[in-house]
Amino acid sequence: MIGFILRRLMSIGVxxxxxxxxxxxxxxxxxxxxxxxxxxxxxxxxxxTLMERYGLDQPLYMQYFKYMAGVxxxxxxxxFQSPGETVxxxxxxxxxxxxVLGGLGVLIGTPLGILLxxxxxxxxxxxxxxxxxxxxxxxxxxxxxxxxxLLILVFAVWLNWFPSxxxxxxxxxxxPIIAYATIPMATYARYTRSAMLDTLNKPFVTxxxxxxxxxxxxxxxxxxxxxxxxxxxxxxPMFIGxxxxxxxxxxxxxxxxxxxxxxxxxxxRDYPLEMALMLMLTVMFCLAYLxxxxxxxxxxxxxxxxxxxx
Amino acid sequence: MTAxxxxxxxxxxxPIRERGGLLPRYRDLPVVRDVNLVVARNSIVGLVxxxxxxxxxxxxxxxxxxxxxxxxxxxxxHDITDLSPQAxxxxxxxxxxxxxxxxxxxxxxxxxxxxxxxxxxxxxxGSASEQTQTALDWLERVGLHRSYGQRYxxxxxxxxxxxxxxxxxxxxxxxxxIADEPTSALDVSVKAQIINLLxxxxxxxxxxxxxxxxxxxxxxxxxxxxxxxxNGRIVEEAPTExxxxxxxxPYTRSLLDAIPxxxxxxxxxxxFRSREELEADIPRISAATTGLARNATPALxxxxxxxxxxxxxx
Ligand SMILES: Nc1ncnc2c1ncn2[C@@H]1O[C@H](COP(=O)(O)OP(=O)(O)O)[C@@H](O)[C@H]1O
Ligand SMILES: [Mg+2]
Numbered sequence: 001m002i003g004f005i006l007r008r009l010m011s012i013g014v015x016x017x018x019x020x021x022x023x024x025x026x027x028x029x030x031x032x033x034x035x036x037x038x039x040x041x042x043x044x045x046x047x048x049t050l051m052e053r054y055g056l057d058q059p060l061y062m063q064y065f066k067y068m069a070g071v072x073x074x075x076x077x078x079x080f081q082s083p084g085e086t087v088x089x090x091x092x093x094x095x096x097x098x099x100v101l102g103g104l105g106v107l108i109g110t111p112l113g114i115l116l117x118x119x120x121x122x123x124x125x126x127x128x129x130x131x132x133x134x135x136x137x138x139x140x141x142x143x144x145x146x147x148x149x150l151l152i153l154v155f156a157v158w159l160n161w162f163p164s165x166x167x168x169x170x171x172x173x174x175x176p177i178i179a180y181a182t183i184p185m186a187t188y189a190r191y192t193r194s195a196m197l198d199t200l201n202k203p204f205v206t207x208x209x210x211x212x213x214x215x216x217x218x219x220x221x222x223x224x225x226x227x228x229x230x231x232x233x234x235x236x237p238m239f240i241g242x243x244x245x246x247x248x249x250x251x252x253x254x255x256x257x258x259x260x261x262x263x264x265x266x267x268x269r270d271y272p273l274e275m276a277l278m279l280m281l282t283v284m285f286c287l288a289y290l291x292x293x294x295x296x297x298x299x300x301x302x303x304x305x306x307x308x309x310x
Numbered sequence: 311m312t313a314x315x316x317x318x319x320x321x322x323x324x325p326i327r328e329r330g331g332l333l334p335r336y337r338d339l340p341v342v343r344d345v346n347l348v349v350a351r352n353s354i355v356g357l358v359x360x361x362x363x364x365x366x367x368x369x370x371x372x373x374x375x376x377x378x379x380x381x382x383x384x385x386x387x388h389d390i391t392d393l394s395p396q397a398x399x400x401x402x403x404x405x406x407x408x409x410x411x412x413x414x415x416x417x418x419x420x421x422x423x424x425x426x427x428x429x430x431x432x433x434x435x436g437s438a439s440e441q442t443q444t445a446l447d448w449l450e451r452v453g454l455h456r457s458y459g460q461r462y463x464x465x466x467x468x469x470x471x472x473x474x475x476x477x478x479x480x481x482x483x484x485x486x487x488i489a490d491e492p493t494s495a496l497d498v499s500v501k502a503q504i505i506n507l508l509x510x511x512x513x514x515x516x517x518x519x520x521x522x523x524x525x526x527x528x529x530x531x532x533x534x535x536x537x538x539x540x541n542g543r544i545v546e547e548a549p550t551e552x553x554x555x556x557x558x559x560p561y562t563r564s565l566l567d568a569i570p571x572x573x574x575x576x577x578x579x580x581x582f583r584s585r586e587e588l589e590a591d592i593p594r595i596s597a598a599t600t601g602l603a604r605n606a607t608p609a610l611x612x613x614x615x616x617x618x619x620x621x622x623x624x
Contacts, residue, residue, distance in 0.1 A: 206370075209375055210375055211433075
């Protein structure tokens with residue numbers, strides 16, 4: 001197990017370096033630069049000074065090595081769009097809305113989805129099942145910005161129950177949390193239903209019935225336990241994916257979270273911030289998958305005792 | 311003495327959706343038709359027939375895991391056909407089952423000790439530690455070391471898993487064991503070991519076994535009586551030697567022909583016949599010479615003591 005983890009950590013390191021190079025190249029391949037002006041063109045002399053100050057006049061590989069040398073010391077530079085703070089400070093600030101809204105969305109959507117999936121599996125081919133399937137299919141096929149728009153239209157514009165956007169007071173959180181929750185809910189509803197039906201059709205369940213174990217106990221003591229493994233392992237990557245901020249949800253509800261900075265950093269060629277965001281995402285996903293794999297092995301006797309097979 | 315298990319006129323039909331048409335139309339497909347079968351106390355009865363002949367469905371109905379469309383199920387003389395799940399629970403302890411696929415028959419998340427002890431737990435017999443001890447005793451009894459209690463199903467071979475399934479089935483000391491092709495997925499040598507184990511346990515415990523198999527040769531060394539099933543019906547029933555020495559029904563004979571023999575000179579000319587051909591080839595016997603009452607539709611007619619087969623008497 002230790003060997004497995006070490007090997008995986010090494011491969012994460014390699015992934016990190018490769019991804020950093022690709023992102024750096026792609027970032028600079030986009031035409032234009034941070035000090036091109038746009039609305040207010042800068043005098044060439046000022047622009048040259050700024051370029052020199054931020055080292056943008058140096059060859060690309062030098063810029064890359066300088067940046068990565070900083071990364072090793074956890075120095076991700078200064079964001080061009082907000083030079084009063086470091087990238088790290090900006091990220092620390094932007095994390096909060098994304099984590100709160102996305103995290104709550106996942107934490108609310110996941111149990112709802114699991115319950116929906118269980119209900120659907122237990123009442124197979126009844127209206128409960130069809131309703132759950134409809135909810136799951138709609139949740140997965142309607143793009144989240146459409147969901148967001150509908151939520152704003154119904155609950156903010158028509159019913160006037162909640163404010164339509166912003167960050168700050170918790171009543172502004174409700175609609176984006178619902179928007180976030182639809183995806184984990186739909187995913188888990190489908191997942192749970194199929195995992196449970198899979199297990200329910202196994203002969204060991206038939207044997208348990210033959211032994212006189214009640215249907216409820218069969219579900220709670222055996223079926224859920226067997227279905228839980230895949231459900232546990234998809235959780236972390238999904239949590240990371242949602243909690244790092246959906247560009248669309250944050251844009252629709254004007255939430256100043258990570259998702260918003262993804263867009264603005266690319267638009268304004270804010271290289272240090274863009275790089276930091278992408279690297280952070282890479283590391284988090286790699287770690288999420290690593291932890292999921294460890295959890296999977298730990299929960300599953302087939303993996304845990306694989307070595308002693310005879 | 312009442313039989314351990316008795317099936318009376320058991321039938322099962324499944325609704326089959328007809329092809330075509332806008333609105334769904336269903337047709338009833340009979341898969342088990344009027345099965346009468348007695349498993350006497352302390353005996354092993356073989357239920358043999360090709361795949362799809364309705365053996366598993368019959369076994370599942372006997373266990374009340376599939377609801378019969380018609381007919382009665384009697385366990386030790388008690389009619390359990392209409393019992394509610396609660397009323398059925400004590401009878402569940404009296405009847406157990408072993409399936410062909412030993413791997414999916416054991417919950418992969420549980421240790422063998424937990425799996426074997428679970429029936430005791432379900433029926434609230436003994437304390438937790440007593441349950442584990444009994445489970446380990448049973449592992450030993452089916453030929454596995456006690457240390458196997460800590461292992462998981464995937465760590466065992468198919469034969470070992472089938473031993474675990476047998477231990478789990480017998481730990482409640484049931485009267486009836488329904489073994490649905492328990493050896494069909496195993497190698498020849500392992501197959502013989504499992505058959506021997508079942509025979510030994512049957513003798514020690516005075517168990518009654520309904521042994522389901524598609525292979526007549528497996529049944530020969532084990533059973534007291536054989537019922538041959540074809541297309542949902544029992545077409546011949548006889549003491550085991552009667553089947554092997556004097557099979558009357560053409561379907562039974564075709565099953566006998568399918569048994570591989572080592573010596574080529576012993577091999578009978580094999581004739582493979584389709585279901586339709588066999589279905590059309592119903593034995594006809596003369597009422598005049600046998601003294602039997604005439605019947606125009608096929609029915610079981612007596613041939614020798616305990617031996618009957620399906621025929622038309624004319
Ligand atoms: N749930 C079901 N719905 C429809 N047909 C079924 C169902 N279960 C079994 N059958 C059909 O019943 C017939 C008998 O099946 P089975 O009892 O499993 O036979 P065997 O065990 O002898 O191979 C088969 O043709 C099978 O397709
Ligand atoms: Mg079968």
